[in-house]
Amino acid sequence: METNPTQKHKDTPVGKESALKIAIVGGGPRGLYSLERLLHYARQIAPQRIRVCLYDTSGQPGAGTVYSPKQPAWLLMNYSSKNIDAWVRDDMGSEDPMSPESIRHDLENYPSLVQWLDKHHPEMADPDQAIPRAIAGEYFRDCYAQVLREKPENVSFVLKSATVKDVVRQKDRWAVMTVEESQEYDEVLLSLGHGANVGSANPEEWFHPHSYESRVGMSQNRTKHLVNSTYPVAAQLSEEKVQPGSKVAIRGFGLTFIDACLSLTEGRGGKFKQLKTGEWEYEMSGHEPEIIYPYSRTGRPMLAKPDARKVTRSPGLSTIWKRGKEQLRKLESSEYGLDFNSQMKPILVETAAEALRVQQGEKTKEGITSTFRYDEPSSDSMLSWLAGWSGGTVFPVDIWNRLTDSYRTATGLRPADEAWAIAETWRELYPALVERISYGGLSEASWELFQLYAAEMERIAFGPPAESVGKLLALIKSGLVELRFLTGSPVAFVKQHPLESQSELILRNDQSQIIVDSIVNAVLPASQHATEGSLLYNLLQRKTLSRFRNTGGIAVDHETNALNEMEHAVSGLSVVGRPTEGCVLGNDTLSRTLHPESDRWAKRLIKSFTQTNSNMQMKLKNEELLKEHSDTLINQA
Known part of the structure; x- marks a missing residue:
């Protein structure tokens, strides 16, 4: 049962004691980066006290859901290992044991991903390799553990495995509300990433909303044949939901589609083999669907990223x-x-x-x-x-040629x-x-x-690694993946028979129409999308947050402060990461150098807190001096 959001928290507000309460909502890599920066700067203001609470439901803080170490090995990064480093290494000349200068040289405790791989997974330590996302998740999880091991004594830390439903202003604090409770904080950072749209999963949000037949069909309990999301693949693409030998339509033709394809093939015991020519071939296990039909709005594929191990760049x-x-x-x-x-x-x-x-x-x-x-x-x-x-x-032949040329160029x-x-x-x-x-x-x-x-x-x-494109080509060549519904304005809907209780799932384009057994949604919500009932949706509805002009992204300033519709900073509420895409370009990245927002946020908080405490101490000192002066006058009288 949810706690009354208006209740008073037991802690005294920051103005009356030197303790700043901070909530970080979201425990993926961006939440990790923000936590690391906060603890780094907090060390510099000891003994002033800070209380930090991290809200994370993934069970893998540091990695989050997207990089969960529990996901299968065939789900690969589309980002080379050499580009990932969880630590800030700019030389700032500090004597702090966790300063960037110290971290630069202490590679045992603060390794880059490649250095960590060299120790824990040496077979994957090539800096140009695209490793499984699960392995990257192990790295981020270890970095999270290291951050907590180095936590300064003036910081207390709590991890809460609870979904945040809402964040509401309560006088001079923010109430962070979950199903079980409401806690108040001086500062709240939303670091939501792909978890920004946790809320109701409604097929009508993605499944042919213009068809009357579709709405009738869904009312006849056909939604069990509609797989609303691809992740986690073990649950969403199980043999119970997508049966062996069935005909499957998959909405989307991007990175998530490739993950779905590999989960329905390699994930079910099929084997890929790379030939001496560099091409791949696929050996079926018998547990795959009979055929997979991707369909998408444009039909344009994602091209392979070049493999730096096989393509030589000109020095010029x-x-x-x-x-x-x-x-x-x-x-x-x-x-x-x-x-x-x-x-x-x-x-x-x-x-x-x-x-x-x-x-x-x-x-x-x-x-x-x-x-x-x-x-x-x-x-x-x-x-x-x-x-x-x-x-x-x-046309399908165009798609095949683009994928083939892309793969061959990417592999030299x-x-x-x-x-x-x-x-x-x-x-x-x-x-x-x-x-x-x-x-x-x-x-x-x-x-x-x-x-x-x-x-x-x-x-x-920003497409998949060359290996993934090579495997997709092998699936197309084997006949397991059919491209004809990537053209001709494809649409999927339910057809309800008027005199029967049965209904059919239909995939159709300008040239043909077929009956399929299930339809999988392999399109992630856009970064600007806020699912009804989600935390972002609630904050936008109340106008606590606003969209940045005509970009659709959550509006923030350079210091990560959320902005209201008047473009004024919302005191105590900050947003970093994917939801701000449009206001901040390219936030869906693991780079610490490309997006220093976590560092700006932590530095601003600590500076403001120090100034507030300094002003409070000055006020108290002046009050004491006035009292002493008053007492002296009384005694003299």
């Missing part, structure tokens, strides 16, 4: 990336912000063209060189490729092309884009165009 590329970033950083902004189409996009396409010119002729580790071209790469050729990618009708079996150059440029210049676009750096008029461009870059530049 680093100069090109550096110049491109400098050009973006030096752009002059109007009072309305930067214009993406006229200022930023030309730099991106010209940098891509220059990168491809330099890369041509470079040999891969397999000895493959670029073929002769009649047309030298240029901005026009890059724009032409992009137009061909996003425009026109897509095919020379670099426009897709490679555009993707590499987006990845390399991304830090400069984050700096210039975040917090309103882009004009509102440009935002819609930028979103469209960025959505395509998600497919082109």
Whole structure:
């Protein structure tokens, strides 16, 4: 039973005792980073006391749900191990045992992911390898344990395994409410990540909302054939929910679709084997579905990320990336912000063209060189490729060719092309884009165009590791995955027979229609989406939080303070991570250097707390002096 949210907490408010109460909601990597920074700065203000509570329902604090060590090994990162380090290592010259300078040299206690792998999983310690997400989760879990081992004495810490339903302002504090209780805090940080939309799972939110047949069918208890989400795969894609030998439609054709495919094949005992040619083949176990039909709005696939172990980059590329970033950083902004189409996009396409010119002729580790071209790469050729990618009708053969070319380029079996150059440029210049676009750096008029461009870059530049694309190609070649419903405006719905209690699940496009046994939703909610009943939804409904202009992301300032509709800071409430996407670009990342928001948040809190306590001490001292003076006057009288 929920505690009355208006009840008084036993602790005295911060103004009357030197204890600051802080809640961090969300225990994934971003919550870990924030906790580490908070404890780091708290050490510097001892003996002033801080009480910290971390709310995490994953059971794996530090890793969270997305990187849970309990998930299967075939679910891979799409991020190289060399890019992940849970510790801040900039040399700041501090004598603190947990200072960045000390952490830089104490690699036993504060290892990067690659250093940790070298000790715990040496077979996966290649810095360019895409490791299982479960292994990354083990690393984050160990880092969390290390953070708590080094917890300063002036900090008390509590972990609560409870889902936060709401956060409500109560006078000068925030009530954090779960089903079981309500606790009050001076400061609350929302670090929700992919858990931001915990709430009701309603098929009507994703399953063909325009069909009357669909609503009738769902009322006839057909929802058991609709799998609302892919994760956790062991539960959602079990043989009970998706039966062996059945026909399965999967909504989506991105990273989550690949996870679903591998869970329904490799996860059921099937075997992948890589041939000497570099291609993969699949051996069935007999427990797979009969056939898998992906369907999506665009039909465009996610391209493979290059495997740095197999593709040699030209040494001259680093100069090109550096110049491109400098050009973006030096752009002059109007009072309305930067214009993406006229200022930023030309730099991106010209940098891509220059990168491809330099890369041509470079040999891969397999000895493959670029073929002769009649047309030298240029901005026009890059724009032409992009137009061909996003425009026109897509056929299954086009999808197959794009995936095949992408895989072969990513594994050094095919020379670099426009897709490679555009993707590499987006990845390399991304830090400069984050700096210039975040917090309103882009004009509102440009935002819609930028979103469209960025959505395509998600497919082109931030796709799966090459191994996953190679396995998907093997499944398509085996006939287990059928691509024909990725084109022709596909839609899935329930058809209810008017004179019978039976109903059928239908997958249809402009060319054909089939009956399937189940439909799996493999599309994650957008970062801007707030599921009804979720914490974000409640805060937005009460206007405690607001959307950042026309981007859809939760509005925050540079110091992570939540902003209300007047763009004024909401005292004591901060937000970091995925829900702020749009206000802060690229927040769905594990990089500590690309997004220093956790450090800004912790530093601001400690500075404010120190100032508040200093002012309070000064006030008390003045009150004592006034009392002494008054007592002296009375005694003299």
